[in-house]
Amino acid sequence: DVKVTQSSRYLVKRTGEKVFLECVQDMDHENMFWYRQDPGLGLRLIYFSYDVKMKEKGDIPEGYSVSREKKERFSLILESASTNQTSMYLCASSLRGQTSNQPQHFGDGTRLSIL
């Protein structure tokens, strides 16, 4: 079974702090994704990566950056946390390729509160 592990289930930080959310997958997937989930808005893509050191902006990249130094690990960075970044953050991974039926596999999520 694919395992996507997010480093924290719950995290509380202060405004202005630099925050790191870590995600590790164990299935050698090329693609990795970071989403945030807010009530009534569904999941919105922040950034994704299709290879080591490669990244692309998603729909809401402002205030975030990412790092992918190793294939299995994808980090989301809040450069200077703000209260409007309080949210549920979900990491996912998938196989690369044009086959459309490959699902994304998700971690358990990190509930981040910025005070």
Add this chain to the structure above:
Amino acid sequence: AQKITQTQPGMFVQEKEAVTLDCTYDTSDPSYGLFWYKQPSSGEMIFLIYQGSYDQQNATEGRYSLNFQKARKSANLVISASQLGDSAMYFCAMREINTGTASKLTFGTGTRLQVTL
């Protein structure tokens, strides 16, 4: 325009009854895939079922089936014989193969299903 629309914020169903969760989508790409995910209160996203745009048959996985109406651009999830453990948020998502990055999914806003006794 919304690419994925789920118009039911919340639904109730009695145990052992069937329920349909609606999903409509908007794309000009002839090649796409549609996914349904379940999110229990614990937070993890569980992949349920997939339907490809060229699939001739409606997808089925156990108690889950997909009512795919291509001309109407709808991909409704049908859960038969509901169980208390089906209470969760359900998300519809789409992947467009030829436009943009093939691996991206666009999600709807979700439907919260409550199964009652």
